[in-house]
Amino acid sequence: MAEERGRRPGSPQTRDSILEAAVASFTAQGYAQTTIRGVAREAGVDPALVMHFFGSKERLFEACVIWPFDPEERMAAVTAGGLDSAGEQVVRLFVDTWDERDGRNPIVALMRTAMSQESSEHLLRDFLHTRLLMPLVTALELDHAELRAGLVASQLLGLGAARYILRFDSLAGLSADEAVACVAPAVQRYLSDPIPTAVT
Amino acid sequence: MAEERGRRPGSPQTRDSILEAAVASFTAQGYAQTTIRGVAREAGVDPALVMHFFGSKERLFEACVIWPFDPEERMAAVTAGGLDSAGEQVVRLFVDTWDERDGRNPIVALMRTAMSQESSEHLLRDFLHTRLLMPLVTALELDHAELRAGLVASQLLGLGAARYILRFDSLAGLSADEAVACVAPAVQRYLSDPIPTAVT
Numbered sequence: 001m002a003e004e005r006g007r008r009p010g011s012p013q014t015r016d017s018i019l020e021a022a023v024a025s026f027t028a029q030g031y032a033q034t035t036i037r038g039v040a041r042e043a044g045v046d047p048a049l050v051m052h053f054f055g056s057k058e059r060l061f062e063a064c065v066i067w068p069f070d071p072e073e074r075m076a077a078v079t080a081g082g083l084d085s086a087g088e089q090v091v092r093l094f095v096d097t098w099d100e101r102d103g104r105n106p107i108v109a110l111m112r113t114a115m116s117q118e119s120s121e122h123l124l125r126d127f128l129h130t131r132l133l134m135p136l137v138t139a140l141e142l143d144h145a146e147l148r149a150g151l152v153a154s155q156l157l158g159l160g161a162a163r164y165i166l167r168f169d170s171l172a173g174l175s176a177d178e179a180v181a182c183v184a185p186a187v188q189r190y191l192s193d194p195i196p197t198a199v200t
Numbered sequence: 201m202a203e204e205r206g207r208r209p210g211s212p213q214t215r216d217s218i219l220e221a222a223v224a225s226f227t228a229q230g231y232a233q234t235t236i237r238g239v240a241r242e243a244g245v246d247p248a249l250v251m252h253f254f255g256s257k258e259r260l261f262e263a264c265v266i267w268p269f270d271p272e273e274r275m276a277a278v279t280a281g282g283l284d285s286a287g288e289q290v291v292r293l294f295v296d297t298w299d300e301r302d303g304r305n306p307i308v309a310l311m312r313t314a315m316s317q318e319s320s321e322h323l324l325r326d327f328l329h330t331r332l333l334m335p336l337v338t339a340l341e342l343d344h345a346e347l348r349a350g351l352v353a354s355q356l357l358g359l360g361a362a363r364y365i366l367r368f369d370s371l372a373g374l375s376a377d378e379a380v381a382c383v384a385p386a387v388q389r390y391l392s393d394p395i396p397t398a399v400t
Contacts (some may be wrong), residue, residue, distance in 0.1 A: 055326040117316075121365070158361065161357045165315055
């Protein structure tokens, strides 16, 4: 990104206010219906200032979906207990993160947007695959690393969709501990079980 | 729906052309960016005719997502082999249906739309829950019917998202048989395994 010398960048608080308004809009209204103008209005700033900080709606969106935890750091914690507890640990990381802000957080905004906006698909796929799950299966030295990462991603994505977006009563009503207890065994088997001979 | 006597309804072929154009638009562009005008143009008809048949964009969307199979009939086939094969059968039903039209089918359009458009969430949730999975778990006389249905839904939704929308290479590259072999055991356990004591 080119540095723009001599221009006053505005305060970090202003940038945070814009980000907060943008997360709220992307989450509630989705990508297509979010506008720079609407975000600026909610944040109480001029639209030109939003453009100054972020340059475009797509870049604004990317700035919103900074993961609420550091993937390298948290994946190290997930793998610290070894393979036998990795399934439960990774499901707990997701459920705790999702629950933290009552589902109205950047991950849900990213899921909603990535599912409806092809240009955003790579953000979610790359985050899950490249930054979270490939490091996980690689650290655990598992065979069929890519496939295991994809299968774990499928269950985590589905849990997010069913519990936080479509809100199936039976899943939305579970506590975090209950949700982890139900789903962790499936994720653990994607990590631990032999890959079916049909595929190998 | 009020009957409108005396008005000529147009041919069924015209209605089908509109539906086909609408499915293509909802799938490629999503709900927010699909317009009655655009669908009419693709179908080569006047926008007023689209309104005559469907009344609103939401109703047009609902007409598009008629499931490509009869849920009662297919669920009977899924349960015919008993509990032990139900997991594989239900995953195969979804994968075959998704693969049939190379992912560009109404289910993918519905998933994309339901994830981004709160007003459409109920369509997907009700279809999966009420018409497909509750009849499945009820026919199999399983305990914790709602929770099992929700857990199966989570894995099916996640497979759809990861293989057909986000297109993780490792999952998108599997044949239908391979995908079923990988995911069916997880779905089968959601049907067969005891529900964790943390929840019961």
